[in-house]
Amino acid sequence: MPVYVWVGVDASGKSSKGEIEAQDERTARLLLSRKKVKLEKLKKKPKDLLENVTFLQPKVKTKDIVIFTRQLSTMIDAGLPLVQGLDILGNQQENPTFKKMLLDIKNEVESGSTFADALKKYPKHFDRLYRNMVAAGEIGGILDEVLRRLAEYMEKAQALKAKVKSAMTYPVMVLAISAVVLGIILVYVIPVFAKMFADSGAALPLPTLIVIKLSNFVKSYMLVILGSLLFIFVAFKKFYSTARGKYLVDKMMLRAPVFGSLIRKVAVAKFSRTLGTLINSGVPIIEALNVAGGTAGNKIVENAIRAVKTSISEGRSIAQPLMESKVFPSMVIQMISVGETTGALDSMLNKIADFYDEEVDTAVDGLTSMIEPFMIVFLGGTIGFTVIAMYLPIFKLAGVVSG
Numbered sequence: 001m002p003v004y005v006w007v008g009v010d011a012s013g014k015s016s017k018g019e020i021e022a023q024d025e026r027t028a029r030l031l032l033s034r035k036k037v038k039l040e041k042l043k044k045k046p047k048d049l050l051e052n053v054t055f056l057q058p059k060v061k062t063k064d065i066v067i068f069t070r071q072l073s074t075m076i077d078a079g080l081p082l083v084q085g086l087d088i089l090g091n092q093q094e095n096p097t098f099k100k101m102l103l104d105i106k107n108e109v110e111s112g113s114t115f116a117d118a119l120k121k122y123p124k125h126f127d128r129l130y131r132n133m134v135a136a137g138e139i140g141g142i143l144d145e146v147l148r149r150l151a152e153y154m155e156k157a158q159a160l161k162a163k164v165k166s167a168m169t170y171p172v173m174v175l176a177i178s179a180v181v182l183g184i185i186l187v188y189v190i191p192v193f194a195k196m197f198a199d200s201g202a203a204l205p206l207p208t209l210i211v212i213k214l215s216n217f218v219k220s221y222m223l224v225i226l227g228s229l230l231f232i233f234v235a236f237k238k239f240y241s242t243a244r245g246k247y248l249v250d251k252m253m254l255r256a257p258v259f260g261s262l263i264r265k266v267a268v269a270k271f272s273r274t275l276g277t278l279i280n281s282g283v284p285i286i287e288a289l290n291v292a293g294g295t296a297g298n299k300i301v302e303n304a305i306r307a308v309k310t311s312i313s314e315g316r317s318i319a320q321p322l323m324e325s326k327v328f329p330s331m332v333i334q335m336i337s338v339g340e341t342t343g344a345l346d347s348m349l350n351k352i353a354d355f356y357d358e359e360v361d362t363a364v365d366g367l368t369s370m371i372e373p374f375m376i377v378f379l380g381g382t383i384g385f386t387v388i389a390m391y392l393p394i395f396k397l398a399g400v401v402s403g
Contacts, residue, residue: 002023003019005043006020007039010036020032021103068102070148072086073147073148076147077144086109115134115138128290128291134147136282136283153273156353157270160270160360163360178378182383185386186386187219193390197393200393207389262360265359271296272356273350275292303325336349
């Protein structure tokens with residue numbers, strides 16, 4: 001739909017300008033007239049030649065969605081109609097991708113669609129959880145409250161994701177830097193020493209021979225090594241994309257030393273926070289479990305939640321199948337059982353999520369403090385061995401000359 005740029009005086013008598021989507025200029029004038037805008041200038045916005053090139057357009061970040069959700073909640077709570085709120089928030093967006101998206105959603109709602117149905121056009125940005133909560137809010141007449149809960153949920157979920165990312169980034173960066181430094185030494189530095197030692201004709205110590213052989217191997221098979229690493233990465237990604245592969249890898253990850261405990265805590269925190277927020281917003285328990293299972297981030301946990309869904313369909317409790325799965329800690333199962341008994345399951349789930357958020361904090365700090373010295377020893381030991389191996393023949397030759 002064409003976009004028109006306008007300049008004029010708004011209902012309060014202030015000079016204003018903006019953009020409006022309309023089928024033609026006449027419709028644009030009519031829409032602005034209904035908003036009590038006295039037009040001074042109206043023209044069709046020229047098309048951006050790159051607007052259809054998706055990868056060149058700015059991305060919509062989670063932070064943008066959170067801010068929009070919180071602002072829309074405030075507007076609806078203040079009594080503004082949904083369409084007007086979407087129009088205001090859409091037109092004030094600086095990100096053209098997000099602006100186009102919000103104005104399109106506004107037009108869908110204006111045409112008679114529900115807000116939840118309009119959001120289905122953008123599943124990448126408004127996931128199943130978001131849409132289900134919005135639908136429950138619209139049905140229950142508490143859309144402003146649901147949007148506020150959604151914003152809080154997304155902020156906490158992002159904070160949890162950032163904690164885990166920071167824990168994983170440090171060792172990966174150190175290993176990557178180590179690999180680059182060692183590669184440069186083996187490919188460019190060692191051959192210089194090797195030529196010098198070969199010219200001297202002296203017998204070389206074992207550590208020096210090992211390093212020179214390794215350097216020759218890396219130089220000769222550099223492309224093969226890089227190709228093999230790429231093949232392993234692609235093969236693993238392909239394997240993990242299958243249901244069987246995801247199950248086996250996720251099972252190994254949960255059993256991994258140190259990292260397994262962290263992954264389990266993150267999965268419990270995600271599941272508890274998601275399910276608690278959905279139930280509190282009025283989403284039916286079966287649909288809430290479907291959504292919560294998908295957000296846990298682990299196939300083993302997802303299978304355990306699927307068993308819970310079957311249990312509820314048969315009239316049983318949530319706690320029993322969780323206990324049988326042997327995935328969730330006993331404390332979590334007991335708290336869920338108490339929540340079911342007292343009728344305060346959503347509140348209990350949020351308490352579990354808050355507790356495990358703190359547990360993740362502690363685990364990340366402990367992991368970082370444990371990995372740091374290990375990485376320093378590994379990096380220092382590897383490069384130190386290489387340097388010493390290269391200087392041993394020089395010390396030997398110096399001793400022979402001085403003797």
